[in-house]
Amino acid sequence: MAGWNYTLDATNITGLTFPFTVNTAPETPGYYYASQFGFTGATAIGYIGLQPRTADQYSVVFSSFVYGTEVVDSERCRLGADGSYGASCSRLYPIKKGQRYLFEVRRGSDDVNVWYGFVKEEGSTTETQIGAWRLPAGSGLLRSVQSGWIEYYKSVDTCYTPEVSQITVSPPYVTATGKQGSFYYPHEYGRCTGKVNYQYGWVGNDLRTTVGRRMITTDAYSSALFDGELSPDSFITIGVYDSQNKELEKHTVKVGKDYVSKWTWPAYSAAIFNSNLKKVKLGMLDINTGEINVKPGSSFENQIYKNKLDNLKVITTIEDMWVNNDPFGDELYTGDLASGSSVMITVKDQAGQMLEDYTVMVPDSMTGRWRWSEYTGYEFNNALKKIKIGVKDANNDITIMPWTSWQNKIWKKSQEHLTVKAEIFTASENPWVNHDLFGDKLAADLPSGSKVTIKVKSSLGNLLEEHTVELPDGHLDRYKWPPFAANEFNQIFKQIVIGEKEGDNTINVIAGSQYRNLIWKKERANLTVEVSID
Incomplete structure (x- = not known):
């Protein structure tokens, strides 16, 4: 499935430590994470590693494939390894995700042909023996070059691995001296190359490897979100957030009247979301290939899928246009x-x-x-x-x-x-107030052809109303044009009234007056009134 190589600049190695960290793994058997090690006097190799069993219980494994290997720890070991020569040891051991564990291969102190496998939580002084076996004489010490890997040992007919797994391995080091090696050539291998969502990345000198299905669906869409026909011009919005509720991406799709059917809107909107969102994918999961494709004409099969490792929160809403x-x-x-x-x-x-x-x-x-x-x-x-x-x-x-x-x-x-x-x-709550820019506040007698223009603007400066009154020649003197214009404006303006306010709060135009006809506006409206004479 996926592997890596390691090398150490060391000789006469009697013990190697392999640090493993499980970031994400299924709670059932299937995956095997291991480092291989070789011997200077033998062609076959050994494994040390771990396999998930439950959420927090793993089988830790220590195996030899060298012909002639003998069992030393009979409580935890048996002859044969993966159907071949050698011996294999295992036991259950508690593993916490995100915690680094040290797996050590160590030569015995009393018998140079006996090798032990140990595991312990980093920082702990308590180690647990996985097992022990004896190699044939002359098998030598540990080699400085070998490899490690992730395998999925369950039978998979199609290469679609239904569970995601991610581990971080740190370079192995010589146990006695702490001298650290290095990794090279992270890679995929086997018949499913290119089909297991393989991904790797470096965290300092550590290698992080991810394989398997990473897309999960836990967020409502299609009929689980709304089982029915949408209103025309409805808006569907998908927002994607990280574990700290920080918005990562968001997009809104407007669903026109031709696509509002319960059989149409899920696929229609899913295709648009897939073109605009990078963190999620909408559609139907093909359990044979792991591909996610939009399913036309379905009211329930198009779902939202997200990367299990990203710990994302997805919020989907449907809103009417109005x-x-x-x-x-x-x-x-x-x-x-x-x-x-x-x-x-x-x-x-x-x-x-x-x-x-x-x-x-x-x-x-x-x-x-x-x-x-x-x-x-x-x-x-x-x-x-x-x-x-x-x-x-x-x-x-x-x-x-x-x-x-x-x-x-x-x-x-x-x-x-x-x-x-x-x-x-009421009238008292919003009284008329005067804007006394009219009558003889503006001019005396006006020349022939004069026009009076009034503009009324909102509190934001937006023009609400604008009207112009042309003054006939018989109404140009200072006593006639103000009441004439006032009567004309009062017929067309909605926001202001011109005249004199009476005791009963009515406003009436005063004939023959140059100064009593004022512009009145509602106090709460906060209007601006501009008057000009051309």
Whole structure:
């Protein structure tokens, strides 16, 4: 499956230590991680290593393939190794993932032909004997060059290895002196080369090797996420986060009306996500090859797969194009509005920054419970760009419904994450204040062909209204043009009124006055009014 070679610049070696760290492994038998070692007087070799058995129990193994090997530790060893000559020793031993363990091959002190295998947790003084066997006389000492490997010994018909495994091996060292060797030639081998998701990397001098299936599915998609037809122009968003909840990547797919069927949207969106996301893959897993491909026409087989080793968190959401969760109509106020009421809507972004605002003065004829949301809805729809008011149909079209107190809702686009606030003010809560830039504050008698232009801007400087009145020759003197223009402007402006405010708060144009006709605007609207004469 996968292997590496090692070399040491040493001779007369009577003991070698091989450090192993298991990063990820299945909790069932199948994998074998080992280092080989050779003898200067023999052609055959030995193994020392470990095999997963359960989540934390491993079989540690110490084997010789040298013809004529004799068993010394009869409690843990037997003759024969992997169906060949030699002897093999094993025992169960607790292994913790991420912890380095030291596997040592050591020559006996009383008999130079006896070799022992030991294992211990790095930093511990307690070692555990795996086994012992005796080689034929003349087998010599340990060689300075050999190899190590990962194998999957279960029968696999197709080369698709269903479990991921990752280990880190540190260069072996001479036990007596601590002199460390080095690795070279990390590689794949065997009939499944190129088919086991082999990957290696260096961590300093250590070699990290990964093999086997790394893609797992634990995150809802297809019918497990939503079992049904989506609304037209729905948004599906997949966000990928690391173990510290840091966003690694995110993408949103808009599903048009032609792809909203429960049999269509999973495959349609999966293909787009696969083109834009690198950390996950969507589709159906082929258990024979390990490949993940989008399955057309399926409501449940397309799933999200992620790398088991990356410890990723995947969050998937489906949102309609338009959402409503901001009070309006009866949800805002149930009943008739008071005379002189006004309704204000402010729209802010996710950071709380104002995007747009608008105030509608409600005429007395439209203050009834069944009319005010209809009237103001039309006005807001004409003035605001970020929201719509009305009733949403199956095609996502939003239109005002007349004569209703509750059906007209505020709709905003789900992907914009807006904060929308509607408020109702009585006349006293939102009084008229004057902007006294009119009448003789601007000019005296005007020449023929004069025009008066008024611009009304929002608190953000956005132009809300602009109108121009041409003054006829008979209304050019300082006492006539202000009331004439005021009457004309009052018929077309919605945000301001020109005239004199009476004791009952009504505003009326004063005929023949050059200074009593003032521009009035609602206090809470925070408008800017500009007047110019051309």
